[in-house]
Amino acid sequence: MTSTTKEVPIELLPFIRVYKNGSVERLEDTPIVPPSPDQDPETGVSSKDITISENPSISARLYLPKPTAHNQNQKLPILVYFHGGGFFLESAFSSLYHRYLNNLVSQVHVLTISVEYRLAPEHLLPAAYEDCWAALQWVASHSAGNGKEPWLINNGDFGRIFIGGDSAGANIVHNMAIRAGIESLPCGAKILGAYLAHSYFWSSKPIGAEPKEGHEKSLPYLFWNFVYPSVTGGVDNPMINPEGPGAPSLAGLGCDRMLVCVAGKDLMKDRGVWYFDMVRKSGWKGEVELFEVEEEDHIFHIRNIETQNAKAMVNRLASFVLE
Numbered sequence: 091m092t093s094t095t096k097e098v099p100i101e102l103l104p105f106i107r108v109y110k111n112g113s114v115e116r117l118e119d120t121p122i123v124p125p126s127p128d129q130d131p132e133t134g135v136s137s138k139d140i141t142i143s144e145n146p147s148i149s150a151r152l153y154l155p156k157p158t159a160h161n162q163n164q165k166l167p168i169l170v171y172f173h174g175g176g177f178f179l180e181s182a183f184s185s186l187y188h189r190y191l192n193n194l195v196s197q198v199h200v201l202t203i204s205v206e207y208r209l210a211p212e213h214l215l216p217a218a219y220e221d222c223w224a225a226l227q228w229v230a231s232h233s234a235g236n237g238k239e240p241w242l243i244n245n246g247d248f249g250r251i252f253i254g255g256d257s258a259g260a261n262i263v264h265n266m267a268i269r270a271g272i273e274s275l276p277c278g279a280k281i282l283g284a285y286l287a288h289s290y291f292w293s294s295k296p297i298g299a300e301p302k303e304g305h306e307k308s309l310p311y312l313f314w315n316f317v318y319p320s321v322t323g324g325v326d327n328p329m330i331n332p333e334g335p336g337a338p339s340l341a342g343l344g345c346d347r348m349l350v351c352v353a354g355k356d357l358m359k360d361r362g363v364w365y366f367d368m369v370r371k372s373g374w375k376g377e378v379e380l381f382e383v384e385e386e387d388h389i390f391h392i393r394n395i396e397t398q399n400a401k402a403m404v405n406r407l408a409s410f411v412l413e
Contacts, residue, residue: 100211102312106178108211118179120186125151133196139183140239142228146208148221151182153195153202154241165247166201167411169285170229172266173204174257174389176290177218177317182206190392198408201246203229207262210317219329222262223269226253230279252411253345254285256389257358261290264365265329270344283347285407288388291361293331294324298360310358333368340372347377349410351403354384381406 100108107115125137134156142148155166173180173187180186182204195202207221231237233248255263267284275281292310296302305311314325321327328337348369352362359382366380383390383399391400 100316102309102316105176114211116179120180120184122181122183123185123188125183125188126192129156130192133192135192135195137188137192138241142205142225143221146213146217146221146224148208148224149182149206150225151188151191151204151206152239152241153191153204154245155195155199155201158199166199166245167250167252167282168229168242168246168248169198169200169202169252169254169411170226171202171204172207172222172253172255172259172262174255174259174288174290174392175209176313177215177258178210178313186392190395193395194404194407197404198411200252200411201241203242215318215321215329218258219262219265222266226266226270227276230275230277233279234277236277248279250282250411251279252283252285253281254287254407256287256392258290260286260288261330264289264291264332267343267345267348268338268340271342272338272344281345283349283410284343284345285349285351285410286362286365287351287391287403288353288356288358289350289362289365290358291330291332291365292325292358293334294326297364300357300360308357332365340369341374343369343372343374343376345376347379347410349379349381349407351381351383351406353386353388353390354382355387357388379410 097110099110105118125139127136127138129136136154137151139149139151142150173182191202191204205222205225207218232242253263253266263284263286270281292314296305311325314330323334326334328334350362350366352359366378369378386399391403394400
């Protein structure tokens with residue numbers, strides 16, 4: 091192979107390299123693992139992969155908790171989950187998210203659809219947003235019995251639809267909630283609650299404890315320009331900066347309840363608090379809550395599910411879903 095083929099015009103270390111020939115090397119991805127259709131041996135959760143759309147290619151991993159004596163004949167809350175990874179890393183099928191969601195589903199007893207959306211740079215934004223909206227519409231279409239997925243039809247409570255995600259996935263949650271407040275979901279379905287963990291928001295001006303120097307070279311700034319280079323307004327576009335020019339009012343969020351989670355050592359902690367305060371002061375008629383874990387970093391609850399703080403986050407999510 092010639093040296094020119096292996097030239098690296100774009101490099102965001104230690105995460106990704108894009109070569110001159112168009113090939114992409116993801117340096118931080120975790121391995122892809124198969125689902126557990128016959129129940130995961132540790133949690134008893136069953137999972138399977140399904141296709142939502144052939145063109146564009148959208149798929150998902152579904153998780154169904156093991157029935158208990160308490161909920162054997164009860165319909166389950168539905169969680170549509172969007173993984174993190176800066177819009178260019180990770181997968182609904184990765185070992186990291188498979189392990190996390192197996193654990194979460196077993197503890198919270200929620201039917202979960204983890205969406206495999208298209209990633210940048212092969213598919214720049216807004217592809218991921220469009221994929222996740224299509225997945226949400228697909229789930230909602232089952233509420234009148236029109237869909238073909240038996241796990242949803244037989245086990246899902248369509249009066250309790252939640253959306254959730256971490257990091258870039260939490261950004262997707264916000265944008266789906268905004269869109270659901272403007273456009274109707276199929277069959278009159280509504281989003282009851284939204285769960286945002288360690289949300290990926292940013293802007294051209296630093297806030298809180300964010301460094302004043304070198305802001306334009308910060309990772310969130312560079313990531314956004316990498317995954318959505320053509321977007322109007324750059325990092326002040328409303329999809330990444332909810333109070334940027336032309337941003338829709340947060341009073342129109344299309345859900346009834348919201349849980350915003352932050353971690354004390356996370357670079358984006360102040361953004362989560364900032365977002366919580368904006369929602370709280372927006373005139374939105376729903377209920378918003380903030381949950382902070384002080385001594386932890388970004389997505390600690392996904393990387394280390396056995397810690398006490400990770401378990402506390404699962405418990406907080408359980409109470410949010412089941413209250």
